[in-house]
Amino acid sequence: MVANVSGFLLILFFQMFSAVAVAEEVRVAVATNFLATAKEIITHFEQDTAHVVVVSSGSSGKLYVQIKNGAPFDVFFSADVDRPALLEEEGFAVRGSRFTYAVGRLTLWSADSDLIDKNGKTVLSDGTFEHLAIANPKTAPYGTAAQRTLQALGLWGHVKDRLVQGENIGQTFQFVFSTNAELGFVALSQVLDGKINGAGSRWDVAEGLHNPLRQQAVLLVNGQGNDAARAFLSYVKGPKALNVIQRFGYGVE
Amino acid sequence: MSFPEMDWGPVWLTMQLAGVTVVVLLLVGTPLAWWLAFTTSRFRTLVEAVVALPIVLPPTVLGFYLLVALGPHGLVGGPWKQLTGAPLSFTFTGLVIASTFYSLPFVVQPLHGSFESVGKKPLEAAWTLGASRFDAFLTVASPMAIRGFLSAVVLGFAHTLGEFGVVLMVGGNIPGVTKVLSIAIYDHVESLEYTQAHFLSVFLLAFSFLILTIVYAINRRLPVHVS
Structure with a gap:
């Protein structure tokens, strides 16, 4: 009986724990050009993982300033390389998490x-x-x-x-x-x-006419301990997301 | 603190916009306020509500409708383009139209109040003495409503200086045409040019404080003419 109860409690405990882990929320800041694409990826991601994604969008410049001033974002999808790199240097982003998710046209x-x-x-x-x-x-x-x-x-x-x-x-x-x-x-x-x-x-426009529009994403310090944030970043590198990204006319590296 | 290369363009442009808008608003707002003060029409309440709308509506509502209306196929922009050959969106004239709607209540309401407190009696006296209606308005009612006019001019001007959301939506950030102070400050902040942003912000803060102080000071000293 005692064993049964403790076994039951143990199961309950694990269920609660995993429920908490599954229902994590990730707050994503997205450069406007990628918003429609991101929304489609997020739909797939939420179906596949049960995590919840909250999206904010704006110009990369504005989002960068907001992040530096304490905006509660976990992940940043910039329209360039410079701003994620700066955030990394300035200690607002997690070193080594930066990657090119799309090349804009x-x-x-x-x-x-x-x-x-x-x-x-x-x-x-x-x-x-x-x-x-x-x-x-x-x-x-x-x-x-x-x-x-x-x-x-x-x-x-x-x-x-x-x-x-x-x-x-x-x-x-x-x-x-x-x-x-x-x-x-x-x-x-x-x-x-x-x-x-x-x-x-x-x-x-032929890509040779302008600076390459390499768009990088980075895990922000705010989302360092957030499993959903890390899960979302790796999901974006996966085949389903790459498919969506290419369908929207982006190149991938 | 050494000042960086300051671009005075947005300051000058904003003053021009606020100045022209106030003139237009006085021309439109004075008869409107007069009508509101003395009409017995049952539409009065409705008109009063319409005039006050910009106070409660977010600028994005006005900005959205202006973007649609001022465009080359819009309700206003279309005929305007036929007439003048040039479009209305992204122009100084377009901003004057936007600001006129945006600042309308700030001009009409003080005028309305002061016309009401002056009342019709002094005018009727002037009429019986042979003054024309327009003459009576200009030489009798207007000086008596001086406080109202002063508040209207200053609030209309200051409120136009403070305009941001509408211009952001319909302006297009063109230096010398639509890049007003508030937009220039926003631009500087986004570009991390904090020194320039501070400079323009301090200027706007000091200027706004100054003109409001002057108005309140004058308002205290002006003679009160109430019948």
Whole structure:
């Protein structure tokens, strides 16, 4: 009887323990360009593991500042290499946890299906558009890539007065989607997202025209003891996640 | 502390935006406040509620509708583009329109209050003495409602200085056109340029404090004209 009771308690104890371990929550900060992709990965992850993921998104610059100032995130998916590396150096991220989860592709996109032809350079140099949207080059890596591309094409001076800047790539996309800007440099993943499904017209920028958009993720000090955080990071490296990432137009390393 | 290369562009632009907005608001808000003060229309309550909306609504609601309305296919932006050939979004004019809605209650409400406290009697006296309606308004009612006008101008101006969410949504961060102070500060913070962010923030803080202090001081000294 006593053995039975203690056995029962033991089982109860282990069940409670494992229940606690299973139901862990991971708070993920995601650069806007990766948000739709991340959400799809998270759906799979939550089904496969029963962990719960809470997502916040913004420009990599903003998320970086928030993390440095104590934002309670466990994992950070940046749109660049620099910010995760800085966090690692500054002691906000766990050393050795940093890895490239995707290589972004920049595209010149318009909601108008006739505006951009196969050679996007023509519309940039000869087009009569009023506004060309890019993400803020100072805070958003896709903005920097857009600026580099325009400089490489020798058209930066030509379009400079017609640029409008989104605070992050999401807002940049919004400017073009709402036709307030006729065209803009956005992430290919946004155009391939289910809501757009490749509609409009676009010119995928050759990767040689700008800095590579290697996007790195890092485990933050806050999530060091969080099993769900580590589980999520390894899940992102797994075949299911890689499949989703490639479907959204990203390269993988 | 040595100051870095300061870009005064956003400061100047913000002053211009606030100045133009206040002028537009006085032109629109004065007749509106007057109507609110003296009308017996049953729509008065509804109009009062509409005017006060920007106080309670998050700027994102206004920003969202403006983004849709000002665009080249929008309700306002479409006809505007037909008329002028240029779009309205991401322009200074677009920001003036946004700010006019955003700061409307801050101009209409003080005017409304002061018109009500002046009342119609002094005007009726002026009319019986042969003054035209407009003349009576300008030379009798307006000076008596001076406190209301002062509050309206200052609050309208200051509230436009403090605008952020709406401009973030419809501005496009264009230097010299839509990059106002609040946006410039946000930009500096995000780029880790804390020195510049401090500089502009301290400026805005001091300036706002100064004009509010001046208003309260003047308001105390101004003669009270209540019939």
